[in-house]
Amino acid sequence: MLEVAPLLLGSVLQAGPVRVRVTEVEAYAGVQDPGSHAYRGVTARTAVMFGPAGHAYVYLSYGMHHCLNVVCEDTGVAAAVLVRAGEVVAGESSVRSRRDAGRSRPHRWVDLARGPGRLGSALGLTLGHSGADLCDPSSPLRLLRGAPPSPAAIRRGPRVGVSGPGGEATAYPWRFWIEGEASVSAYRPGGVRRRAAP
């Protein structure tokens, strides 16, 4: 799975007219990872994470954000990669009709899919997308190959937003992103954001 995560960088997600190039991902193991939804075993929600690789796991975060994971490993082994950010490369008008609705000022282009919740909104995800086969041409949500980034531009660091007393974020440095991408540059690359240097 840790081998698959960086390979997702640069690939393209497609939902209807919208296409998003992935620039940031985060890996989650299954029962041995306290930060994973699969940590407590199989439930109705997490069942797809125990299914075959190449399917989508979509969940609702904080009651309002739909976040997308790509299931890795084979049936019986829970592992997934959370897609944290990307850049809109097609269908921008469809994205703006959702993202800019009821807002006084439009988003900057790089903000349209920066962050897991925003990316889910950009793609128009719903819980109905959970379990979709990303490799099936008839699926509403697909994963296409894109130009891979330069291997030298790939960075790795602590995960974001993982709760737990032991600091699981630093225990598993499983966040991967493309250095120099505008859609990730503001996302505390390398871990904690520093204040101005002394």
Add this chain to the structure above:
DNA sequence: CGTGCGATTATCT
């Protein structure tokens, strides 16, 4: 420019 908090609901105990 940095920090703090409210929104809103599926899911699990």
Add this chain to the structure above:
DNA sequence: GATAATCGCACGC
């Protein structure tokens, strides 16, 4: 009934 893999805005300096 509590919790959560977040976001956007308000406010204080």
